[in-house]
Amino acid sequence: MTKKQKIAVLGAGSWGTGLALVLIENGHDVVIWGNHAEVVEELNTKHTNQHYLPDMTLSPKMRATLVLEEALAGAEMVVIAIPTSAMRIVCSQLNDALKEPTLLVHVSKGIEPDTNLRMTQVIEEEIAPEKRSALIVLSGPSHAEEVVRHHPTTLCASCKDLAAAEIVQDAFLNNNLRIYTNEDVIGAEIGGALKNIIALGAGITDGLGYGDNAKAALMTRGMAEITRLGVTAGADPQTFYGLTGIGDLIVTCTSVHSRNWRAGNMLGKGESLERVLENMGMVVEGVRTAKAVHQWAKKLDIDMPITEAIYQVLFEKEDPQIAVDRLMGRDRKLEKEEY
Structure with missing residues (x-):
């Protein structure tokens, strides 16, 4: 049986919310961190996210906060689901807020202009090695709307450390979401x-x-x-x-x-x-x-x-x-x- 975890999801957009729903329905203790007060309030009170996922009802267990430290409290896994343009500044804040080595998962798809860095490289520059036990890319053909509707979806967790990728695989895997693993982080990020x-x-x-x-x-x-x-x-x-x-x-x-x-x-x-x-x-x-x-x-x-x-x-x-x-x-x- 999959171990239930305390998980923080950074990003209250469509994909962050959709993945949080998957984790909640898998029995994990999940808190979403967002930076728009009205979205956070709606997630907490109405359990909906009309701006990003219109006309979809989410779980009554959906919880969100505007305070990063509250989302991270006790978290064993952090899912980073933010726009690539915000990756550096958020990861800098995350570096300051993390108190112990934590498994990090990122789902953001992009290349940083000027530096030409992939997102794992940006994360590695901003978050100290001693604060990340592993860094995994979760990517694949997926629209948040279909995941929320429980349509069959497949993703791939990529990390050179396959044991770490398998932790992510187990956390997200269910009857509607199938997760594969892969060691090719570079290929996963460039493709995405x-x-x-x-x-x-x-x-x-x-x-x-x-x-x-x-x-x-x-x-x-x-x-x-x-x-x-x-x-x-x-x-x-x-x-x-x-x-x-x-x-x-x-x-x-x-x-x-x-x-x-x-x-x-x-x-x-x-x-x-x-x-x-x-x-x-x-x-x-x-x-x-x-x-x-x-x-x-x-x-x-x-x-x-x-x-x-x-x-x-x-x-x-x-x-x-x-x-x-x-x-x-x-x-x-x-x-x-x-x-």
Whole structure:
């Protein structure tokens, strides 16, 4: 029988709330830390989170706090479910607040601009080694809305220490959520982060009125770019054929639940990036990641034409149709690549 744990979930957005619900329903003692008073109050009093998970009733055992130290009190595991833009500052606070070595799980998908660091690297820079017993990436094809509705979902817990990954596997595993383990942290993080860029592109193609052919081409060649960068960064190419690679790419490029797809769809229909982000009202991680990967690919001299085209649409205000025409007019090449 799985040991019941005291677990803190940092982040009261859709994914943090959804994962907290899983853990609560698995019998764990869970406290969510959030930074919006109205969301925290709603979670505590109504057991709902209308802004992030509209029209969904959560568990009456749902508890939340605005005070980080209250969430961490006695916690054996900390799940970090915050936007990547907040990772450094929150982890700095977490470093000050942790009193003993704690198992850390992060579910945030992105690359930090300027430093080109993955989120585990950011966490390792901000939280002292003696305060983290292990650091695990939990990633895969998942929308919070479907997890809350108990739809079948699979994720992967990645850590070089498989015993630590198995602790996370056991904590989250239930009849609706199947968890695998993997040792390739680099591949899991790069797959999870870069698929958001390709999902922006998938939304753009749909917004332009293209069909399944265009989206299939974009996803397939997009995965080639993700793998190309990932292998250069030290990932196992096989990882990109798994849940944190092609699995995550499929769900993010094809679902109306996907913030990145929705943002891209609006861009394809002619909206400006500023207007899109204003209308979304939630974080679109692919935008920030596109800037980071644009810098990273240039630094490593890696050819990533789809990523570059999406960057140009986002930040250089290039017409999406011109970006598509340029991609389709590239020189002919062999499809197969050796890794």
